[in-house]
Amino acid sequence: xxxxxxxxxxxxxxxPAGAVGRVxxxxxxxxxxxxxxxxxxxxxxxxxxxxxxxxSLCQVNGTRIALNHSAAMNILVERLPVAPHSAETRRA
Amino acid sequence: MQLPPHINPPAPKxxxxxxxxxxxxxxxxxxCGKSTLFNALTGLKQKVxxxxxxxxxxxxxxxxxxxxxxxxxxxxxGAYSLAARSPDEAVTRDVLLGRRSDTAQPDRILCIVDxxxxxxxxxxxxxxxxxxxxxxxxxxxxxxxxxxxxxxxxDKLAQDLGVPVIPCEAVRGKxxxxxxxxxxxxxxxxxxxxxxxxxxxxxxxxxIQASLVANDAKSPLIxxxxxxxxxxxxxxxxxxxxxxxxxxxxxxxxxxxxRWSAEGMDWAGTLVSSRYDAIGRIAAEVVQPGTVNQGPSPxxxxxxxxxxxxxxxxxxxxxxxxxxxxxxxLAEYPMNWIDGxxxxxxxxxxxxxxxxxxxxxxTDGAISGVGGVVIFLPQILILFFFIGLLESxxxxxRAAFIMDRLMSRVGxxxxxxxxxxxxxxxxxxxxxxxxxxxxxxxRLVTILVAPLMxxxxxxxxxxxxxxxxxxxxRVPLATKVGIxxxxxxxxxxxxxxxxxxxKRTLLKGEPPMMIMELPxxxxxGLKDVALQMLERAWIFLRRAGTVILGISIVLWFLxxxxxxxxxxxxxxxxxxxxxxxxxHALEPAIKPLGFDWQIGIGLISSFAAREVFVSTMGVxxxxxxxxxxxxxLREALLKARWPNGRVLFTPLACFGLMxxxxxxxxxxxxxxxxxxxxxxxxxxxxxxxxxxxxAWVLALLVYQVGSALGF
Numbered sequence: 001x002x003x004x005x006x007x008x009x010x011x012x013x014x015x016p017a018g019a020v021g022r023v024x025x026x027x028x029x030x031x032x033x034x035x036x037x038x039x040x041x042x043x044x045x046x047x048x049x050x051x052x053x054x055x056s057l058c059q060v061n062g063t064r065i066a067l068n069h070s071a072a073m074n075i076l077v078e079r080l081p082v083a084p085h086s087a088e089t090r091r092a
Numbered sequence: 093m094q095l096p097p098h099i100n101p102p103a104p105k106x107x108x109x110x111x112x113x114x115x116x117x118x119x120x121x122x123x124c125g126k127s128t129l130f131n132a133l134t135g136l137k138q139k140v141x142x143x144x145x146x147x148x149x150x151x152x153x154x155x156x157x158x159x160x161x162x163x164x165x166x167x168x169x170g171a172y173s174l175a176a177r178s179p180d181e182a183v184t185r186d187v188l189l190g191r192r193s194d195t196a197q198p199d200r201i202l203c204i205v206d207x208x209x210x211x212x213x214x215x216x217x218x219x220x221x222x223x224x225x226x227x228x229x230x231x232x233x234x235x236x237x238x239x240x241x242x243x244x245x246x247d248k249l250a251q252d253l254g255v256p257v258i259p260c261e262a263v264r265g266k267x268x269x270x271x272x273x274x275x276x277x278x279x280x281x282x283x284x285x286x287x288x289x290x291x292x293x294x295x296x297x298x299x300i301q302a303s304l305v306a307n308d309a310k311s312p313l314i315x316x317x318x319x320x321x322x323x324x325x326x327x328x329x330x331x332x333x334x335x336x337x338x339x340x341x342x343x344x345x346x347x348x349x350x351r352w353s354a355e356g357m358d359w360a361g362t363l364v365s366s367r368y369d370a371i372g373r374i375a376a377e378v379v380q381p382g383t384v385n386q387g388p389s390p391x392x393x394x395x396x397x398x399x400x401x402x403x404x405x406x407x408x409x410x411x412x413x414x415x416x417x418x419x420x421x422l423a424e425y426p427m428n429w430i431d432g433x434x435x436x437x438x439x440x441x442x443x444x445x446x447x448x449x450x451x452x453x454x455t456d457g458a459i460s461g462v463g464g465v466v467i468f469l470p471q472i473l474i475l476f477f478f479i480g481l482l483e484s485x486x487x488x489x490r491a492a493f494i495m496d497r498l499m500s501r502v503g504x505x506x507x508x509x510x511x512x513x514x515x516x517x518x519x520x521x522x523x524x525x526x527x528x529x530x531x532x533x534x535r536l537v538t539i540l541v542a543p544l545m546x547x548x549x550x551x552x553x554x555x556x557x558x559x560x561x562x563x564x565x566r567v568p569l570a571t572k573v574g575i576x577x578x579x580x581x582x583x584x585x586x587x588x589x590x591x592x593x594x595k596r597t598l599l600k601g602e603p604p605m606m607i608m609e610l611p612x613x614x615x616x617g618l619k620d621v622a623l624q625m626l627e628r629a630w631i632f633l634r635r636a637g638t639v640i641l642g643i644s645i646v647l648w649f650l651x652x653x654x655x656x657x658x659x660x661x662x663x664x665x666x667x668x669x670x671x672x673x674x675x676h677a678l679e680p681a682i683k684p685l686g687f688d689w690q691i692g693i694g695l696i697s698s699f700a701a702r703e704v705f706v707s708t709m710g711v712x713x714x715x716x717x718x719x720x721x722x723x724x725l726r727e728a729l730l731k732a733r734w735p736n737g738r739v740l741f742t743p744l745a746c747f748g749l750m751x752x753x754x755x756x757x758x759x760x761x762x763x764x765x766x767x768x769x770x771x772x773x774x775x776x777x778x779x780x781x782x783x784x785x786x787a788w789v790l791a792l793l794v795y796q797v798g799s800a801l802g803f
Contacts, residue, residue, distance in 0.1 A: 030360065031177060032605045034324060037364040038173040039607065040212045050395075055496040055506070057399055057610070062240075063209055064395070064610040066493045068505050071605035 013072035015049045021077030028074035115164045117198035121213050122170035123611035124206040125232045129262040130167040148183045157276030174219045175324045177530045191335050204230040207237040207244045210379050214371045224313025226280035229257045241382025249378045254284035287370040290362050296348040307338040324360045391612045404494045415478045419471050426470035434463030461644020462636050471548045475517035476628045480621035486611040502588050503595030505606040508538040515545035519762045531604040537594045540779050543762050544587040546580045549702040553753045556706050559726045561746040583754045643700040686745040686795040702758045744798040748791040755787035
């Protein structure tokens, strides 16, 4: 899943619905970063955005996770090209 | 780097402490089926209490081994990690580490794992294995894993972790026999589990471990687990009842952290990722993922509607309507039944005892006081039935998700929604539900505003006032329902408004970050819901039998003494009693609101609990109100006059009283629980002051402005 385009980071809240991203960096409160990593939301995790801009709904590792706006702003992701028949794309 | 053998000793065989059955702790991630397993293991043999100093429930049950030997099981709150972020996770951490003086460290640990999400669930298992206690891993939801096309190999997991692994479907009771057999084993091997602590961190772990052994009297194995935890426990949620760290160890810890900060090293992140590396290797061997192109699952299809920006609100609204309609309609029958039985009990006592103070104490004090409260049991049970249903199906997390946008407007997040919803039944379980909120300020704000949500104890006051306000039977039902709805709306609106105010003034803080798992939808576990309702009923009845009984007796005494001369009417008796004196003393403060000393007695007595207002009005206005009908009391209220002949219960006064009850903190039990939760008198006193202050001001405005406008 390598992307040839230069890595463009965008906060998770701006990742469009249906897109897949890889977590590049998480910032903000250390305790919160730790919990994100512990829940499998750390650097290099693959995320499918399901919906939402204020409150984001994502699929990570088979788990559905909701993040509020201030949390989603602190997660920087690299958008990956989506496989044509990805099962996890919905509601584009 | 491999740890030296003295830090990570080879696994010895460990026999259970001789002479007594081992105590098991049950731990696992939220939503992994932990409470279902606990209920399946212990059935009705459960005791629910509290950990002293925190409002986290302590659940202890008795399970039986295959040979009928009793085994104690402590159900610990669900946690993603031992690095606690909220008070309930802190309790789990502290019990497992033996930090709590009120709960002995469990001998053995049952770690329940969701097979469909093995990797993340193994994170907690990995931390638990560090504790050096015998562990049994329960691989739950094997059926769901199979449905998703995954192949999970328990034997492989057992081999990798070096502990027994029991595949299980707790909902269907599958695997319980094997689990009981494993729990009955007199000896359980300790895990051979070893993982590579990153080289840069290992010396710090060794030094903190040595200090914990030397200065905090910890055993070496626990000390290792604790030192790993101290390095990742960022803002280390401390809760009452946990023993603090010795100064020497704290100093060593701070020293390392300072050094690493200077070097720019992210020690906590490194530790988490090295754990995940170890887990990833295990998971790769144990799980064969399902085929990728399965299409949207049923959960996905439901979520497409209930988390939709528009349809999500519609479905949440429909669910809320269903709950409220059920509470008000279905509860009526059992409520009438309870009311009737209380009245006949009272009559029976009246018939079978000689008249006198003792008889009055039993009928007017104990029976009517406790009966007036027990009558709300059906409503509370219905609300808890729905809350249990929403939680066990997985919808509750969706409701919090939908509400997050609205809650973020006032500076809270979606997790505060559940406590506020519970507060419609009663603020006490609502306040207890705040324990899952991670941010301390958010939790406090939620606690401060939760009692503004109209609880079921306000209902009888509203009903009586509406009856007095619109006495005409021909008034359409919609008007009455409309007024009722207005009161509920006012309370809810005020809760949000005050939350907004507090987040901007007293408890300013960064907007909190929220991460919340939305579990897959499941059929509700009706047994679990029923058990939870039973538990609530018991807690409620116990309270009615102790605190409320006591208060009722005291109130009866205050209104029965000093005795009026022979031949005095009941209302003359009341006027001269201690309660009457208090009412007269309060009158100057409430006269501007349009209330007289008789209403004052009601306000004072209902400080214990709001619903007491109705029974007090019954005594004050000398009406038989305990036959379940508000009509006679309503007639009596409408006849009530000021000394100068003006009508007492004018529409304005009735309206003002309702508004007063929307806002005023008239509940001793809530004050007590807020005191316990916030560890002091400061916040409960502030809460009482701001709520009752607002109530007074608004009731004053209603009466004065209304009078000026000529109503």
